[in-house]
Amino acid sequence: MSPELATPKGPGAPLLVTKGLTRHFRIGGVFGRSLHAVDDVDLVVNEREIVALVGESGSGKSTVARLLARIYKPTSGEIVFNGRSLAHLRGRKDVLAYRGDVPMVFQDPFSSLNPVHTIGYVLRRGLRLHRPELDAREREEEVVRSLEAVGLVPGAQTAAKYPHELSGGQRQRVGFAQALSYQPRLVLADEPVSMLDVSIRIGLLNLMARLRDEGISFLYITHDIASARYVADRVVVMYAAHVVESGPTDEVLQNPVHPYTRLLLSAVPDPRARTEVSAADVGEPPRVVDPGEGCRFRWRCPLAIDICSTVTPPLLESSPGHEGACHVTVGTAGPAPVGVTAPSTADSAGAAFE
Amino acid sequence: MILDVADLSVDYYAGRPARAVAGVSFTHHAGEFLGIVGESGCGKSTLLFGIAQLLSPPAEIAGGTVTFAGKNLVQLSAKELRAVRWRDFSVVMQSAMNALNPVKSIAAQYEDVMRAHGTRDRAEIRERSREVLKLVRIDPVHLKSFPHQLSGGMRQRVMIAMALLFSPELIVMDEPTSALDVVAQRSLMVQIKELQRELGFAVIFVTHDMSLVSNFSDRLAVMYAGKFVELGQTRQVFAEPLHPYTKGLLEAFPSIYGPRVQLEGIPGAPPNLADPPSGCRFHPRCPAVMPQCKDVDPPVVVVEGTEVRCLLYEEKVSGVA
Ligand SMILES: Nc1ncnc2c1ncn2[C@@H]1O[C@H](COP(=O)(O)OP(=O)(O)OP(=O)(O)O)[C@@H](O)[C@H]1O
Ligand SMILES: Nc1ncnc2c1ncn2[C@@H]1O[C@H](COP(=O)(O)OP(=O)(O)OP(=O)(O)O)[C@@H](O)[C@H]1O
Ligand code: SF4
Ligand SMILES: [Mg+2]
Ligand SMILES: [Mg+2]
Numbered sequence: 118m119s120p121e122l123a124t125p126k127g128p129g130a131p132l133l134v135t136k137g138l139t140r141h142f143r144i145g146g147v148f149g150r151s152l153h154a155v156d157d158v159d160l161v162v163n164e165r166e167i168v169a170l171v172g173e174s175g176s177g178k179s180t181v182a183r184l185l186a187r188i189y190k191p192t193s194g195e196i197v198f199n200g201r202s203l204a205h206l207r208g209r210k211d212v213l214a215y216r217g218d219v220p221m222v223f224q225d226p227f228s229s230l231n232p233v234h235t236i237g238y239v240l241r242r243g244l245r246l247h248r249p250e251l252d253a254r255e256r257e258e259e260v261v262r263s264l265e266a267v268g269l270v271p272g273a274q275t276a277a278k279y280p281h282e283l284s285g286g287q288r289q290r291v292g293f294a295q296a297l298s299y300q301p302r303l304v305l306a307d308e309p310v311s312m313l314d315v316s317i318r319i320g321l322l323n324l325m326a327r328l329r330d331e332g333i334s335f336l337y338i339t340h341d342i343a344s345a346r347y348v349a350d351r352v353v354v355m356y357a358a359h360v361v362e363s364g365p366t367d368e369v370l371q372n373p374v375h376p377y378t379r380l381l382l383s384a385v386p387d388p389r390a391r392t393e394v395s396a397a398d399v400g401e402p403p404r405v406v407d408p409g410e411g412c413r414f415r416w417r418c419p420l421a422i423d424i425c426s427t428v429t430p431p432l433l434e435s436s437p438g439h440e441g442a443c444h445v446t447v448g449t450a451g452p453a454p455v456g457v458t459a460p461s462t463a464d465s466a467g468a469a470f471e
Numbered sequence: 472m473i474l475d476v477a478d479l480s481v482d483y484y485a486g487r488p489a490r491a492v493a494g495v496s497f498t499h500h501a502g503e504f505l506g507i508v509g510e511s512g513c514g515k516s517t518l519l520f521g522i523a524q525l526l527s528p529p530a531e532i533a534g535g536t537v538t539f540a541g542k543n544l545v546q547l548s549a550k551e552l553r554a555v556r557w558r559d560f561s562v563v564m565q566s567a568m569n570a571l572n573p574v575k576s577i578a579a580q581y582e583d584v585m586r587a588h589g590t591r592d593r594a595e596i597r598e599r600s601r602e603v604l605k606l607v608r609i610d611p612v613h614l615k616s617f618p619h620q621l622s623g624g625m626r627q628r629v630m631i632a633m634a635l636l637f638s639p640e641l642i643v644m645d646e647p648t649s650a651l652d653v654v655a656q657r658s659l660m661v662q663i664k665e666l667q668r669e670l671g672f673a674v675i676f677v678t679h680d681m682s683l684v685s686n687f688s689d690r691l692a693v694m695y696a697g698k699f700v701e702l703g704q705t706r707q708v709f710a711e712p713l714h715p716y717t718k719g720l721l722e723a724f725p726s727i728y729g730p731r732v733q734l735e736g737i738p739g740a741p742p743n744l745a746d747p748p749s750g751c752r753f754h755p756r757c758p759a760v761m762p763q764c765k766d767v768d769p770p771v772v773v774v775e776g777t778e779v780r781c782l783l784y785e786e787k788v789s790g791v792a
Contacts, residue, residue: 286511
């Protein structure tokens with residue numbers, strides 16, 4: 118378990134690309150209001166790449182993953198995997214192959230495991246579908262191997278258990294083990310380590326980094342930015358259904374351009390330093406029900422200017438490969454961003470957050 | 472003192488009985504905030520369920536008492552317990568999806584809880600429901616939503632808000648913020664702290680996030696294989712961790728500050744609770760292991776106010792005594 122941290126092998130060709138991916142939900146019955154869960158998202162995941170998707174709770178991260186996993190249908194927009202649009206998947210065989218190539222690890226391990234079957238049964242059944250070439254003995258070995266890869270040791274013992282006999286963090290790793298057992302191309306991992314203690318978490322992150330070097334890509338949805346820094350090649354930040362910033366991990370963490378990213382980074386705690394929390398960031402909840410035009414962060418934004426409430430800022434490049442959607446810091450509309458530098462990530466352990 | 476847990480043990484009877492909680496003792500005072508951390512599977516949720524009397528077969532309390540506001544909860548009937556729960560203490564479980572009813576709107580679930588405890592007035596119920604949702608920064612339009620229409624973090628916040636519908640004396644929370652981004656996490660914790668100052672309730676909080684406990688909890692308990700191996704003032708434990716497991720835990724933290732370093736977890740696998748290691752349960756993985764650790768189950772010793780179960784500190788204490 119020793120991934121190359123500083124210089125992962127360069128990513129390969131685009132593996133998955135979305136164009137204008139959008140998903141709205143109708144809510145509120147009769148009056149039929151529209152909740153924008155995901156709006157106009159262009160996403161690229163390359164071969165051999167870990168892309169971290171971070172963002173506010175409710176900003177649409179899981180919905181993106183569910184769209185990619187074909188659990189939800191897009192309201193509009195396109196998903197292209199391996200050069201082929203998902204709209205053109207035809208028949209059970211295509212769909213099955215895609216599910217095996219792009220499995221999803223669900224955010225809530227309590228609702229995603231069928232309570233009436235043992236872990237081993239569920240994993241074996243998945244293997245029968247997605248890797249029919251294995252015989253019974255090979256399947257059994259693969260089940261044990263993948264459970265042990267995620268630290269559920271001894272694997273044979275875990276396989277004999279029912280989901281309710283496992284703790285939260287143990288269940289969470291079962292989903293991850295199952296995804297890995299398919300020999301996937303891209304794993305959609307929705308908060309796969311949120312219930313794990315730091316020690317086991319690091320084991321899993323190191324495993325992800327190693328698998329990346331062996332050719333598997335990950336869409337790693339997380340709220341643990343420190344862990345994103347640790348494994349991700351690129352970071353994509355969402356706020357209220359939009360991608361507001363994306364770029365190489367170090368670039369985004371060291372020179373964040375979007376005010377939400379800055380807020381997020383300034384709130385990242387360091388357990389070794391006591392952050393004096395004086396005032397809470399009790400802004401309004403983001404408005405994603407019939408949001409209308411304008412930047413969706415404007416109600417909380419310390420830099421907002423007039424245009425922010427009328428024009429939705431587009432994603433523009435601020436430096437090669439690094440994009441942000443902000444009129445003031447990236448666009449041409451605002452004053453030069455003097456004095457609005459991000460709280461320096463190098464020494465701001467004790468900084469109060471805005 | 473609001474809560475006194477004495478020598479509490481919980482067994483799971485599945486095949487070989489596994490002791491998931493093995494003789495945990497602590498006292499908890501009004502207005503106090505206790506954080507509990509520990510490896511996945513070490514028994515944190517089981518302990519909370521044991522305290523709240525929410526265990527169901529094959530789990531069984533094998534011994535010990537839980538005294539809450541003068542009553543031993545272990546001996547109360549189901550009916551007596553129902554009266555205490557939610558009003559006097561509330562529980563936020565690790566899985567919001569398990570705890571929420573999937574076929575009822577959030578408003579209906581809040582209403583059920585409030586009616587069950589004697590609030591009949593519709594307007595009051597509606598008002599209070601909106602209030603608690605706003606407290607956790609969820610748009611009240613979602614009162615009409617069903618659990619599956621909410622994001623993971625929103626469901627967690629709905630649960631936390633439900634715990635705040637009344638003004639309980641004790642709130643027990645099992646990883647309540649594991650699905651929240653850091654900004655939401657912080658603002659929520661600050662709110663809980665403020666409410667706590669205002670209303671004086673006590674909090675027991677399980678988390679994997681060391682920075683949350685370091686910022687918000689007064690005392691910290693570190694659990695390993697069913698036991699509290701260290702319990703002390705949070706500041707003190709962070710400044711001077713005593714138990715080798717606590718030290719490992721604090722070192723294994725990735726940071727966004729400073730150079731990017733190669734991190735290693737604590738080597739070795741968590742023990743099998745049905746067949747735990749002899750002596751100190753941490754000895755097979757302990758970097759400071761001594762010959763006697765294999766045979767002697769370390770008793771609690773107190774080092775500068777911190778309780779620790781580790782033989783490294785035995786002699787120091789007996790030297791003093
Ligand atoms: N099936 C659904 N029906 C209606 N609304 C939905 C549905 N699924 C998601 N939403 C809404 O879409 C928005 C985005 O939800 P999503 O689960 O994608 O957020 P998220 O970024 O994963 O958040 P978290 O970090 O809290 O898990 C939320 O406002 C949620 O209420
Ligand atoms: N119903 C059950 N039957 C048998 N064993 C169980 C049962 N529920 C839990 N266990 C076992 O008891 C141990 C403690 O589980 P518990 O859920 O308390 O862990 P935890 O500390 O909360 O872990 P996590 O941080 O992963 O949630 C685990 O090893 C688990 O496998
Ligand atoms: S008692 Fe021994 S094995 Fe246990 S933690 Fe202390 S030094 Fe390590
Ligand atoms: Mg989510
Ligand atoms: Mg648990």
